[in-house]
Amino acid sequence: xxxxxxxxxxxxxAEMSALAMRTDSANLGQGFPDEDGPEWIRELxxxxxxxxxxxxxxxxxxxxxxxxxxxxxxxHYGITLDPDREVLVTTGATEAIAAALIALTGPGDEVVTLExxxxxxxxxxxxxxxxxxxxxxLARDGRFQLDLQALESAISDRTKAILVNTPHNPTGTVLTxxxxxxxxxxxxxxxxxxxxxxxxxHLVFDEARHQPLASRPGMAERTLTISSSGKxxxxxGWKIGWLTGPAxxxxxxxxxxxFLTFTSGAPFQGAIAQALIDxxxxxxxxxxxxxxxxxxxxxxxxxxGFETFRPDGTYFVCADATPFLSSELPDGxxxxxxxxxxxxVACVPLSAFCAEGSPAAAEFAxxxxxxxxxxxxxxxxxxxxxxxxxxx
Ligand SMILES: *Cc1c(COP(=O)(O)O)cnc(C)c1O
Numbered sequence: 199x200x201x202x203x204x205x206x207x208x209x210x211x212a213e214m215s216a217l218a219m220r221t222d223s224a225n226l227g228q229g230f231p232d233e234d235g236p237e238w239i240r241e242l243x244x245x246x247x248x249x250x251x252x253x254x255x256x257x258x259x260x261x262x263x264x265x266x267x268x269x270x271x272x273x274h275y276g277i278t279l280d281p282d283r284e285v286l287v288t289t290g291a292t293e294a295i296a297a298a299l300i301a302l303t304g305p306g307d308e309v310v311t312l313e314x315x316x317x318x319x320x321x322x323x324x325x326x327x328x329x330x331x332x333x334x335x336l337a338r339d340g341r342f343q344l345d346l347q348a349l350e351s352a353i354s355d356r357t358k359a360i361l362v363n364t365p366h367n368p369t370g371t372v373l374t375x376x377x378x379x380x381x382x383x384x385x386x387x388x389x390x391x392x393x394x395x396x397x398x399x400h401l402v403f404d405e406a407r408h409q410p411l412a413s414r415p416g417m418a419e420r421t422l423t424i425s426s427s428g429k430x431x432x433x434x435g436w437k438i439g440w441l442t443g444p445a446x447x448x449x450x451x452x453x454x455x456x457f458l459t460f461t462s463g464a465p466f467q468g469a470i471a472q473a474l475i476d477x478x479x480x481x482x483x484x485x486x487x488x489x490x491x492x493x494x495x496x497x498x499x500x501x502x503g504f505e506t507f508r509p510d511g512t513y514f515v516c517a518d519a520t521p522f523l524s525s526e527l528p529d530g531x532x533x534x535x536x537x538x539x540x541x542x543v544a545c546v547p548l549s550a551f552c553a554e555g556s557p558a559a560a561e562f563a564x565x566x567x568x569x570x571x572x573x574x575x576x577x578x579x580x581x582x583x584x585x586x587x588x589x590x
Pocket of ligand 1: 434438
């Protein structure tokens with residue numbers, strides 16, 4: 199059971215990016231695109247600023263964007279939403295997650311997440327004053343899988359919410375229907391709210407399909423679905439996200455959002471509305487580019503001597519660094535700190551996504567995460583440099 203209060207130390211991501219900068223490394227650590235999203239979407243925001251859309255938007259978000267979000271959920275997942283009562287525009291998925299946890303959980307409540315987990319999830323649970331309980335993923339048969347037994351034992355009558363991230367950062371796992379159904383059953387048994395982080399919903403490859411938990415039978419009434427435009431359209435700096443679900447839960451989150459940010463970036467909202475309506479080709483192109491880069495990175499890591507799991511979604515490949523560890527480099531964290539200086543590549547250790555001293559931190563101690571959401575030349579430079587590991 200974890201309950202770390204937030205602190206202002208630089209995150210491992212900031213530390214690794216600073217190290218990458220200082221050593222002129224190819225930065226495959228922090229997961230943000232180094233190419234901007236579609237020009238036509240960016241032009242719409244420029245037009246909006248020129249046309250005077252520069253003051254506060256409505257607290258729930260503009261009607262245009264709320265309608266586009268509802269239409270997006272209907273088109274892709276068959277989920278029907280009332281744009282006026284069941285949709286809330288937020289300042290990125292990050293605010294939606296924080297506001298939902300602060301609104302709906304507190305001291306004495308337990309919030310269950312997978313482990314490894316995205317760093318803001320743990321921080322937001324701590325800010326809400328709730329207790330963080332984790333379900334470690336299992337690295338088995340080339341895939342990071344949900345441990346059904348661990349899920350079973352994590353759920354109790356104190357479970358207030360289950361926070362589910364799929365497609366999953368950092369592992370790239372896309373939860374299967376069977377895994378989603380196990381989570382749905384657990385939530386129903388505990389009468390818990392489900393909060394989902396689906397920011398990589400469109401970045402899935404091959405045969406993998408993303409399915410929102412809200413679309414599973416009986417789940418719409420207890421699920422808040424969260425996503426964002428940042429990853430889908432390679433505009434992570436705009437911070438336009440959203441949350442959808444039952445009106446009374448959305449109202450509770452709005453009451454918190456009101457005093458966190460009040461409203462979210464007005465000139466971006468119309469551009470994102472159009473992107474959701476007309477951006478399917480752009481999404482497909484991004485998915486194809488990423489699928490190709492995923493193969494390039496996996497091949498490069500394998501030829502350098504890493505064991506990797508092929509991710510079904512997201513921006514990330516996880517690699518087992520065990521072949522390169524030694525008494526001087528005892529684990530993935532030491533390896534990740536050593537790599538920029540000595541090889542000229544940056545990555546992030548999976549332990550950064552685990553609670554200190556947890557079973558998952560031990561299970562994934564030797565693993566590191568590389569991102570492939572970088573230009574081809576950055577990827578090729580990184581791969582070429584990583585081949586030097588073989589000779590070491
Ligand atoms: C990037 C990321 C976010 C942040 O989304 P924003 O819309 O930028 O706030 C949230 N969750 C996960 C898993 C992410 O990787």
